[in-house]
Amino acid sequence: MNIRLISILSTSILLTLATARAEDWLPPLPAWHGDSEALIKAKSHPWVSPAELSGLKESPDYNTTIAYLRKLVDSSDLLEMEQFGTSAQGRALYLVKASAALHKIAQNPQRPLLLVQAGIHSGEIDGKDAGLMLLRDIAHGDKAKLLANADLLFIPVFSADGHERRSATNRMNQRGPVLQGWRATAQNLNLNRDYSKADAPEMQALLGVLNKYQPDLYIDVHVTDGEDYQYDVTYGFNEPFAAISPNAASWLAKLYRPAVNSALENAGHIPGPLVFGVDSKDFSKGLSGWTASPRYSNGYGDVRHLPTVLVENHSLKPYRQRVLGTYILLEQSLKLLNEQGKALILARQADMQARPKRMVLNYKASEQPDFIDFKGMSYQLRPSEISGDSYVYWTGEPKLYEKLPLYWDKVADKEVPVPTAYWLPPEQHQVIARLKLHGIDVTTLDKPTKVSVQQLNVVAYRFADKPFEGHFMLQDARFNKQTVSRTLPVGWVKVSTDQALGRLAVALLEPTAPDSFFSWGFFPGMFERTEYFEPYAIEPLIERMLVQQPELKAQFEQALTQDETLRANPRERYNWFYQKMPYYDQAYLKYPVLIEP
Structure with missing residues (x-):
């Protein structure tokens, strides 16, 4: 044509x-x-x-x-x-x-x-x-x-x-x-x-x-x-x-x-x-x-x-x-x-x-329904030669659907303890600015401060295949958690949850929340590594590690039996050791927001 x-x-x-x-x-x-x-x-x-x-x-x-x-x-x-x-x-x-x-x-x-x-x-x-x-x-x-x-x-x-x-x-x-x-x-x-x-x-x-x-x-x-x-x-x-x-x-x-x-x-x-x-x-x-x-x-x-x-x-x-x-x-x-x-x-x-101690981040539908008398319309299922399926034809005739089951989103699907505060490094300009746009109170450190905080590390994640509302959202992410003592330098920003909009702060900064800044993909840098190794440099270092830490050999051999990718890919074998070295990117896959319990 x-x-x-x-x-x-x-x-x-x-x-x-x-x-x-x-x-x-x-x-x-x-x-x-x-x-x-x-x-x-x-x-x-x-x-x-x-x-x-x-x-x-x-x-x-x-x-x-x-x-x-x-x-x-x-x-x-x-x-x-x-x-x-x-x-x-x-x-x-x-x-x-x-x-x-x-x-x-x-x-x-x-x-x-x-x-x-x-x-x-x-x-x-x-x-x-x-x-x-x-x-x-x-x-x-x-x-x-x-x-x-x-x-x-x-x-x-x-x-x-x-x-x-x-x-x-x-x-x-x-x-x-x-x-x-x-x-x-x-x-x-x-x-x-x-x-x-x-x-x-x-x-x-x-x-x-x-x-x-x-x-x-x-x-x-x-x-x-x-x-x-x-x-x-x-x-x-x-x-x-x-x-x-x-x-x-x-x-x-x-x-x-x-x-x-x-x-x-x-x-x-x-x-x-x-x-x-x-x-x-x-x-x-x-x-x-x-x-x-x-x-x-x-x-x-x-x-x-x-x-x-x-x-x-x-x-x-x-x-x-x-x-x-x-x-x-x-x-x-x-x-x-x-x-x-x-x-x-x-x-x-x-x-x-x-000031509740816990907060539900999202709800799912209850398996047990309520019931409602619903003022609907009658309809017919009609075959479609165009789609090859049936479609709903609404007749325009009122019909009362008595005791129709109604499944409310009222079962807590994800719940977290409300922390004392969140801490953001000063380079997170965009997120800090958005928090202020929402009216959330933040304070900036004017002197070094020692805190005991939780560091979240991503152990598995998956981004969406296509953009939604201008973002590639995190479809799934799993974390492990470490409690660490840190002295934060001048310029770090504290977001206390002890404020009127404290629950909003949790919704935006708790990474597993459905509409958190993390879920919307505001922290892409944490998913990128910018320093790598060359085989000529890492090979002698690994040999030295195996001498100094004999238990590593047994751990490596066990990993080989459990991971097919490791067995088949020489680079991944090097990478297994690289992740245990101080040369490895210490910010990679670390959620840059620290959580104070």
């Missing part, structure tokens, strides 16, 4: 797709009406939002969004706008502050602070248009009372570059808006995998917001893919049974969830839990409940002692319905902070002041 014909066919396919509608391939859609529809302003309203002009079918571009917010902020004493960073392509990143006491919004123990973030995945932009409507109603409607005893920070678009990579064909599994942004940033980084490693300039800027304002509740708004079900707004957080911050998690479970669910139901929405099918072709096998690690917003919030709710609106519901559901969730969150915000502040303080 020639290039011209391929081009013609490609153009034809694009034209076909461009004229198609999502209704042509997405599952049938049940009709929906709810009381929240009364929130939509008429086109003639002086403060109608850009999305409302289309009946919540379209979402405005970045410049239009910011222009509307500037106009709104200029019109109200309750609002301020702040640039908190710059995207990789140079776009300004903004947040809007809403408060009856704007000058006291940062770290005010008397006024709980809610941070709402939209557009971390900019194709999932429901939170932006819901937030614009809510800010409008606070400034020029009847919702100013939401600021009576609470404050709000609103980030309309976190991934600004992804937002402007707009297309009608970005998300084939999602109903609306008409033009949708892109999932990743201009650097092809997924910001909701970047919290712990903090590579992206957008994420580094966000960490500055968290450190500056110290919010008490964090809501991250997404749109989910996957199975069809009746719920239009699902959300979740690390549950109390698997939380680093159990007091805040209990507040979310006991106070937040019932209040938000009730508000959504009263407004005509169907709230649901953030769970996933175990087997996409067999719903009867049940659901999995997720405990997030610190690469994700909700996992990072948990280890940082910042109560974090991950909202996942259902991608198969219309954009209008999803935006209105998000509005209700955000409004109720502010209402609850007005009523129960001080209890949340106390819960956070208890988590920050706790």
Whole structure:
């Protein structure tokens, strides 16, 4: 097939797709009406939002969004706008502050602070248009009372570059808006995998917001893919049974969830839990409940002692319905902070002041399920001549799956004692800088200090075959441990775990943690040897060693019987002796972070 014909066919396919509608391939859609529809302003309203002009079918571009917010902020004493960073392509990143006491919004123990973030995945932009409507109603409607005893920070678009990579064909599994942004940033980084490693300039800027304002509740708004079900707004957080911050998690479970669910139901929405099918072709096998690690917003919030709710609106519901559901969730969150915000502040303080002796690094699914009545949809398995397999066809008919097994990630899979401190040599500039970005307190030695520490040595490891989020991650690593006494020179950095963010320090510096700097591959130098031996030099040295240490001969002969590579490779035989010499690289495969028990 020639290039011209391929081009013609490609153009034809694009034209076909461009004229198609999502209704042509997405599952049938049940009709929906709810009381929240009364929130939509008429086109003639002086403060109608850009999305409302289309009946919540379209979402405005970045410049239009910011222009509307500037106009709104200029019109109200309750609002301020702040640039908190710059995207990789140079776009300004903004947040809007809403408060009856704007000058006291940062770290005010008397006024709980809610941070709402939209557009971390900019194709999932429901939170932006819901937030614009809510800010409008606070400034020029009847919702100013939401600021009576609470404050709000609103980030309309976190991934600004992804937002402007707009297309009608970005998300084939999602109903609306008409033009949708892109999932990743201009650097092809997924910001909701970047919290712990903090590579992206957008994420580094966000960490500055968290450190500056110290919010008490964090809501991250997404749109989910996957199975069809009746719920239009699902959300979740690390549950109390698997939380680093159990007091805040209990507040979310006991106070937040019932209040938000009730508000959504009263407004005509169907709230649901953030769970996933175990087997996409067999719903009867049940659901999995997720405990997030610190690469994700909700996992990072948990280890940082910042109560974090991950909202996942259902991608198969219309954009209008999803935006209105998000509005209700955000409004109720502010209402609850007005009523129960001080209890949340106390819960956070208890988590920050706790100093547990052990910490779970990650959880795995329990073999014993809980059970849930799940509001799903019926489906059929249909044969596919294209794939040669079957696929799920969702009928659009509601179905209640009674007592469906739900397997929560709540069994401790890896647990470590919390050390007194971690020690980093001064050449680890990047890691030290990232720790400071997270707000973790570090101290630099100004005089030599003798410490008793653990030195971890890698005895086996495996890197990933391909990059993930800009890194070749460690897929597996095993260590042995030595207790050594060291006098550390001036310039070494101490990271004490006796601080509010001590658990975050453990998550980042404990090498076996799933999102540690080690796991993300921040220490490549430790896996390289830069000095070697020549046979003419090592041969006489080995002969001398065998005379001085007769037991080495027996050890070597035993090693030969056990290691086929050693028997077959002359260089490896030399290397066996080389590793026992003082000339061998003493930093090779040694984790450069020392651990003080």
